[in-house]
Amino acid sequence: MIRTIGVVGAGTMGHGIAAAFTLGGFDVRLQDPSAAVLAAAKPLIREELDLLVEEAYVDAAAAAAALDRIVPVADLSEAVAPCDFVVEAAPEQLELKQSLFAELDAICRPDAVLASNTSSLPLDAITARLGPERRRRTMVTHWYNPAHLMPIVELSFFGNMPEAVYAEIEALHRAVGKQTVKVLKDVPGLVANRIQQGVAREVFSIIEQGIAAPEDVDRALKFGPAFRYATTGQLEVADFGGLDIWCVVGDNLLAVMDDSRRANAMLRAKVREGKLGLKSGEGFFTYPPDQVAAIRRQFMRKLVHQLKASAFYA
Ligand SMILES: NC(=O)c1ccc[n+]([C@@H]2O[C@H](COP(=O)([O-])OP(=O)(O)OC[C@H]3O[C@@H](n4cnc5c(N)ncnc54)[C@H](O)[C@@H]3O)[C@@H](O)[C@H]2O)c1
Structure with a gap:
């Protein structure tokens, strides 16, 4: 024990x-x-x-x-x-x-x-x-x-x-x-990180192509797919929507989406410029040094709210 x-x-x-x-x-x-x-x-x-x-x-x-x-x-x-x-x-x-x-x-x-x-x-x-x-x-x-x-x-x-x-x-x-x-298999990234990298690849590519501003792209994720994913997994979402629809839309979209096998070039350029995100004060957004502690705390506070909500849907 x-x-x-x-x-x-x-x-x-x-x-x-x-x-x-x-x-x-x-x-x-x-x-x-x-x-x-x-x-x-x-x-x-x-x-x-x-x-x-x-x-x-x-x-x-x-x-x-x-x-x-x-x-x-x-x-x-x-x-x-x-x-x-x-x-x-x-x-x-x-x-x-x-x-x-x-x-x-x-x-x-x-x-x-x-x-x-x-x-x-x-x-x-x-x-x-x-x-x-x-x-x-x-x-x-x-x-x-x-x-x-x-x-x-x-x-x-x-x-x-x-x-x-x-x-x-x-x-x-x-x-x-x-x-x-x-x-069940010892693959790099196991399950969750592989899913996350798939999403991140497309998100970085959308920014690189200027399809929408960073705030809007994050809003699309948070209040679109991720909003539903917190309660309903991808496979359930596919089943609920209909696998036939997912097939058609997959054929149409995947043909034009990012399929690169390396980290995004714009991301790499930001890293070269020292724009590392919260820890350096700038990434896709800017973070005034006097606000960093509060931003980190707010990030955690939101997760606590999510945890409370997940008691209902887990
Ligand atoms: N940071 C993440 O988001 C994250 C997420 C999942 C998994 N991981 C994995 O977790 C592990 C730790 O990552 P982290 O981000 O906490 O790193 P970290 O650098 O914050 O912490 C590592 C700690 O290990 C200590 N250390 C160094 N040599 C050691 C030794 N011989 N024995 C025991 N401790 C030693 C260091 O002093 C340090 O405090 C890594 O394998 C990492 O890949 C990290």
Whole structure:
């Protein structure tokens, strides 16, 4: 039975994953080799939990108890040895993850399950140095940012793991309020990121061609397809509209839409110019430095509202 969870790497994803598990009632041991990152993690989580309290999504006592359940630990062995489940959210470098998994294998109990939050590395490669028994208890658990608010976690079921082990990890993520997606093949991007890149490719192309202004393109997405997608998936939408219609419209539109196999050239040009979005003050829109914190908070606040609404349609 899973009670204690180790989160290795306390950066963007790790601190959010820790917040999600502790909010679900689990004891969390959070590790990072950077003393500065580790020291900043709990204050950051406190700030994020405060917003949930402010929005009446979590009550103040539950948020305080959740914060108390997170134990930051600098030493890897000390952090993960007592854990039943360990999720790694360290940088996306194969060599680093391979060594880390070898270390985790040596430290963790044989019955512990080890997971990687990798966005793009094959599980087989990450676990290359592990023996067959441990490989039966390793997987990808892919969260979305911000991890404590985005309800999706994609879980690998690539054929290396018995169904019972998968079922236990699936139940764990569902117990903390996540919607799980069982991914059967180890393909880059798993499911959700592939869908997202398909949309992004066309959106960038529409901007590049000057078909509509950035505000209008985002409005078309938010109040058009994405508005419906939050409640009704693409396959349901296709079924509801009629597959015959989707066939005809697909033939007409796909012939003229972007089919490039690389990131958009205009996007690349913006990156060259240092226009990286919110973090640099300009991307498709501009962000005055004195407003950046408020914009980030508003982004999270909207997600809390979506979470509340999703209780109805999930
Ligand atoms: N950022 C995202 O939106 C996102 C989404 C899904 C998945 N991911 C994946 O999650 C993982 C972490 O990404 P992130 O955005 O949180 O990165 P990040 O750079 O914000 O955090 C990584 C943390 O790992 C720490 N670290 C470095 N070496 C380590 C080691 N040997 N052991 C443990 N920790 C170590 C760093 O100090 C840092 O705090 C990556 O595999 C990434 O691809 C990221």
